[in-house]
Each structure stands twice: as structure tokens, then as C-alpha cells.
Amino acid sequence: MGDYTKPLPHPNEVSQPFWDAAKRHELQIQRCNACGTYIFYPREACSECLAADLIWIPVSGRGQLYSYTIAQAPTHPAFTDDVPYVIAIIELEEGPHITTNLVGCPIEDVTIGMPVVAAFEDVSAEMTLVKFRPE
């Protein structure tokens, strides 16, 4: 895992809880205490009502494939050995959309709307990425 060359997240104080949860193989997102909206990406204020009153909560990790592309050419040189790979947007059961890679699915079986579940990939000693696989 020491030779991981793809872009890695650089968490800040706002996003650190998301990546800490991922490291424990848990998916957590934020929810607004004032209006109940589920929020992703991590923020300091609610994207709907702007209340600065957000809490982190574990979510199911389930969702469906909202859209995808199969990269037949690398979208960054570090992904060259992965071609073809699936870049996807998942619509979480709780509502928010999240960017990910769909893994564990033959390319010919990828379909919009398919049920998926979070699959955690430890890419370095410090960092775990949140990928998704067919449920």
C-alpha cells in the first residue's frame, strides 16, 4: 500500500470525521439539527437553512447507482493500470449524492438504478476510500 499514487483526500477539520468513520469502515454523513436535512459533502452550515448546527450520524451505506461512466482512458495518469474503471454517482438512501468507484461488478452488468452498498478500501495506512459494490 506504500506505493499508492492516485490523488488522496486531504481532510480538514470539517471533513475529518467523515474519513475517520471511513477508516472504521463506517459511512457517516451530516444531518441538520434545525431542519433535518441530510448533508454531503461535509459543511459547517446546513445547505438548506444555513443553520450552523450539524451532527454526524451513521447512515445505512445503501443507495442506488444514479449515473456512471466507464473510463476507457485514464482520467489521471495514476489511474492508467485501472482502465477500464467505473466512476459513479451514488444516490444514498438518505438522499445525498456521492462520487465513488463502483467495484466488484463486471462492466457489462453496470446499470443505472442498481442497488449498491458501501465497500471500504484501505488505500494507505491513514486513508480509507468509500467505494460501492452491488448489494
Next chain:
Amino acid sequence: MSIKGKAAISGFAEMAPQKGAGNITPLGIIANMAREAIADAGLEKSDIDGLLTGWALSDYSVLWPSVVADYLQIRPAYFNQVELGGASAAGMVWRAAAAIEAGMCNTVLCVVGDRRARARQMPPFPSIEAEFDAPYGLIAANPGYALIAQRHKYEYGTTAEQMAKVAVDQRKSACQNPSALFGNKEIDIDDVLNSRMIVDPLHLLEIVSPCTGGGAFIVTSTERAKDGPHNPVVLLGAGEAGGHSSITHARSLTTSLVKPAAEAAFHMAEVSPQDMDFVQPYDCYTITVIVTLEDAGFCEKGEGGRFVADHDLSYAGDFPCNTHGGQLSFGQPGLAGGMSHVIEGARQLMGRGEGRQVKDASIGYVNGNGGIMAEQCSLVLGV
């Protein structure tokens, strides 16, 4: 108060795109474009009292408007950078008109230039996209537009052949444009579908090619523009819309911000899409044109694929669309790619379209699009 009819494009200049980096800097290109556009409008440098510009990826810095003003040695009474990505040039037109109408200045030089950027010269991504998109390979524009195209196919049954048709028809016009980077040879749908798949469902010939180039135009009051050598191209309507950065967090992948932008532009101009003699919609990808035509109201939502298949989009066709070839065939010289749609709109309305002139063109639609459908600016221009 409205800026409808108050200001006009009175002249322009455009550099023929070059494939390589070229032996010229963005500022050198900007100076050439400024000199040529000022002359084209029948003006002197001293007539310019407003400046709108946009960043060059290959020479990225803060305070860019002052860098440009210094380089050109002009002293603007109104100046700024328009930071709307590919919509920047369209956004300059109404900003210039508004500044003129507000009495801040009389004549605005709008100018951009860029050279094919090397990777290390790219500006930083937004931090949220670097953190939550880039680790999964959602980097730059290609995969973002592929996500849109895939969802459009799913929701509306849009086909690969329909998307390819956009590139095919625009190429016909490019073959009448001596400046186009890819104007030597017509292509057919099989050529597009047989070109290399890059990010499924987008093939190589459905994707713009970055290059070196630049452009400029002059906006002044409609009254002043009448003193110039060309028919003033009057700004009749403008509309702008935004609201997302990463495409993952757009409110919809398939119904874009073109809708409110175009509605506002047509409302100001008090015309409808059906009144347009041509359209120049931003075309970083084939799918961009299909979504734009739907959301601007040229066809029903979801019918864009069938619409482009059923119409001849070439300059001589029943629905002239990107008569310079579009960026798909003209090339994408940074922000000058977006400017090419504004300039081609003005060129057609001035009757300077030469081999690709749309007959009797008197009113047209231009759209600028930035990021991943994130910045939209629609214009209605007329003579």
C-alpha cells in the same frame, strides 16, 4: 430598467487555433487580439475605457485584469475578470452593456487568450472536488460530461448515433471555416462511433481538443456602434444561472441551468427560441449541445437526441448550429473557446460569415457554459 438594446458588439478579432503551445504567451495573444479588435471596430486604443478579461490557464495569477491593463497600457474606468469558465465571454457581453448603461464607461474591450496548458500549469481544483471527487478519478471535464450523457441516455433513450450527429453536422460547417483546427475533412456518424472510446459513452470525436488561441470583441453603446464600420450587433437579451460546482451535487444531471438562463434571455429580448435564425451553443461535448437545445426551449425536454437527428445543423441546414464548426471542430483555446460562440454569432449577424454565412441572419442565440454545466450565460443578439 433593462439593458435590452442598449449596447452592441461593434468589432471583433479571433486567432486561428493552433494545436501546439506555440511560440507566444497568453499576454502576447491578448495584445494581438486587442489591436485587431480595436481596429476592426474602427477605434483607437485611447477609445477603450473598459476592460473585461478572463484567466489564462497557462499563465494563472491573481489580479489578472491589472496584468492585462498594464500589458496593453490602457487605463480602464471599469475593469474586472469574468470568472465563469466557458461562460466567461458570454458573461462579458452583458456586463459590458450594464457598465455602459450605468455610465461607468463607454467602450469595453473583452479579451481572452490562452496557450495549450501543460499539466503542471493547471490552477488548483476546488478543494471539495479535490477531496471528494478526484480520489475516484472524477477529474476535469471528461468524466463529468460522461455522467451527464449516461443519465440522459437512461432517462430519455438518447442514442450514441444521435450524439454523434452533432459532431458530424458541425464538421460540415468547420470545413467552410479556414480557422478551424479540424476543418479539412467531413466525418460521418461511423467515424465518430469508431473513434476511440474515452469515457463511455463519449468517444474521442465527441470531445473538444485543447489548443492555443484567443479572441476579443468590443462592446459599446448601440448609438456609438452605429459610427463604426460594421452593422452593430445589438444585445437584445441576456440571462445567467449557476448553483453547483461538482456535477455530483448538481440538482439535476439532465435538466441544466441553461433553462433559467435562456428563459431570462428570451424574456428580456421578448422573442422565442423559434424566432432564431441560428444558434451558437457551447459544445465542449456532443451531449452539451443536446442538453442546451432542450433546456433553451428549441425542443421538448428529452427530445434533443431526436431533434439533432431530424435537423441539418450545418450552416446551410434548417437549424444552423455552431456555424464555425463548434469547439468540437474549431478547437478549445481556453476561454477563447467560449468566446468563439459569441464571435461567430456577431460574425453571422454582421454578414461576415463568408463561405458559411447563414442566409438573411438577423437574430441568433448564443450560450456560454462553464465547468460541468455549472455556469450558464445565454444571449440573444440581433441586427
